[in-house]
Amino acid sequence: MVDRLIVETGTGILKWGSQSTPCAIGKGGAKPDTDKREGDGATPLGTYPLRWVYYRPDRVAPPQTTLPMRGISRQDGWCDDADHPAYNSAVRLPFDASAETLWREDGLYDFIVVLGHNDAPARAGLGSAIFLHCCKYDDTGAMKPTLGCVAVPRETLVTILRGCTPQTVIEIRE
Template identity: 80%
Template sequence: MVDRLIVETAAGVLHWGKQSTPCAIGKGGAKPAADKREGDGATPLGTYPLRWVYYRPDRVPPPATDLPIRGLCRRDGWCDDPAHPAYNRPILLPCDASAESLWREDGLYDLIVVLGHNDAPATPGLGSAIYLHCCKYDDTGAMKPTLGCIAVPRATLAEILKTCTPQTVIEIRE
């Protein structure tokens, strides 16, 4: 088991235990969490708990992990509206505020680790929906940047989850 996942944003590498993998970060680069803003596409630097794992039950089995696990359903979403009381929290769709659907056709959210960024409590506008999730590739085979999350190949994420416990944190650094 590992107590810390380390993301080196400048190198685009995620380390766990003695292993490492390339990873994608936000298209807006990385910035200190205090400077993170909703919609800026930046990955927040800092150390965060791993809250729980979502998985898409029609595509992948429940991951082997000691983290809490929740199967997604078609109505699962995440509120990204800073003016709404449910900002940066899971919601059911449809919702009367801006929200992202977690049930995606592109496979990015087949496995999602919810990171404890801006959630205790959430400060409106300082960023929402920061996850460790599956990556997407461009036409050249390179990983596409995210909207602020960390992304790795799905099979690699499943391997990383095997080593995580509720005490594991993710450290995102330059």
């Protein structure tokens, strides 16, 4: 079992147990949780629970994990409007405020692990949609930065999820 995932933002490495993998973080670098702001592109430093897993059922099989999970549909979104009562939570599309679409064609969200950042309760403007998800590569084969999430290769994420439980946390540190 995996008790803790450790993201070392300075080296771009995610560790679990005796294993590790390169990872991508936000294009805005990493910031203390208290300094995180909506739209800054930064990955928040801190320790967060893994809330649940989404997967795209038309592309991938459900991952083997004891985390709560469900398949997404074209109507799944995530509210990123800091002025809306549903800020930083799952919503159904179409939605009456700004919301990110979870059903993506680029494969980034084939698997999404929702991290417990700014959600108990959500505070307006302090960051939304902080996930652990599949990475994307640039033309040189390097991982592209995210908008504040942590991203790893899809196959590696499936491997990591096998050991995760509802007690697993992710520690994002410098």
